[in-house]
Amino acid sequence: MAKKKGFETSLKALEEAVSRLEEGDLELEESLKTFEQGVKSAAECRMALEKVELQVDLLLKQQDGRLTREPFDE
Numbered sequence: 001m002a003k004k005k006g007f008e009t010s011l012k013a014l015e016e017a018v019s020r021l022e023e024g025d026l027e028l029e030e031s032l033k034t035f036e037q038g039v040k041s042a043a044e045c046r047m048a049l050e051k052v053e054l055q056v057d058l059l060l061k062q063q064d065g066r067l068t069r070e071p072f073d074e
Contacts, residue, residue: 005044010041010044014038014042017034017035017037
């Protein structure tokens with residue numbers, strides 16, 4: 001069974017794929033493989049973020065069942 005990657009690992013793989021593709025030095029077949037890996041890494045990142053969003057929603061849920069969201073300011 002394949003081990004699930006963490007968000008940071010998937011993000012780094014995505015960044016590396018983008019960097020390799022932007023260089024433009026890859027053969028067509030290698031570009032396609034790199035693009036495919038980038039799409040896979042992006043999907044893994046999206047799923048990890050969605051999971052975290054659900055966890056945050058549960059943490060913010062009040063006793064009466066209402067969900068309160070507050071803007072995030074950096």
